[in-house]
Amino acid sequence: MEHTEANDAFLVKSYIEGNENSLSILINRHQHRIYSFIFSKVFDKDVAEDIFQDTFIKVIRTLKRGKYNEEGKFLPWVMRIAHNLVIDHFRKNKRMPKFENSGDFNIFSVLCDSGLNAEKQIIKDQIEADVKELIKELPEDQLEVLVMRIYKDMSFKEISERTGVSINTALGRMRYALINLRKVIEKHNLVLTN
Template identity: 45%
Template structure:
């Protein structure tokens, strides 16, 4: 596709909504519009991919593959009625799952989950209004522990945890993105929380053991 240059300032691009940037790129091949979309969302997309594969080189390859597909498919498969980032995350998710399946590390789990029965692990991570340096250090350690434990989860459980609590995606969209029923998505969250509680309990037992020595 030949890119057409447009006389729009960088500031003007930053003020545009995603849907407007998409229209500029689709109708006029506006490279700057696409670059603004990339700059706006690349951190979220890459972070999701990396949190699933836990390998920076692999994550970078999948990230590049994702945006190659986005450029080639935006004229054909993107529905302007939907959110561009949701569409992009679906492509990133599918590319990531394809990789994991090829590695034969994809684990299927399901079970009941009550959306109201959430863990306070995530809630206490979200409070950034901390003044005391010691409190901030504790929060940083808790975040580190949480991500370490999330990385231990089976891929399907890790997916729903990240999409739900870090990208604030409702379970209906998670189910659509991962091509499962809402009950299955809820079940994966249930198992994920059970496992996370178990991992944190293991940490607590280890701390008690060391304290007695």
């Protein structure tokens, strides 16, 4: 073990002095262990490849800048860099979640129809038709305000101008229209939910 560490230290020193072949030896010597470590965390070959590359880019830049402190711990140092980059990877993914597609790509995992399906659409149409029939039971003045507000999407100011009553009266008629509508629904035990 000490022999290997000494060799690493020698190779690092040699690399810093300009011997590019030393880096090749270091990478070949430790690539399996570092790559396996990264893969064991991310379980994705492409991601592992990227992190392995980023790890050694960092190693190369640090060594060339002369900022590496040789303590005979080259491999633990590289593993620490890889570990930090794995953490960065998961942090980044947490902020920007991706769609996972292991194996066959399924377009419906990224696309969905937000509209109602045929069955729900039929139920919705039935409920709306029932409500239209129910509101006919309301007194004329309340019915008029409710239709203008709900079906014609008019404001209470517009309703008051059209019907010639105050806004407060229009609001009151709307309130009583809803109260009476609920009473009719309860009286007939109707279920008007989708």
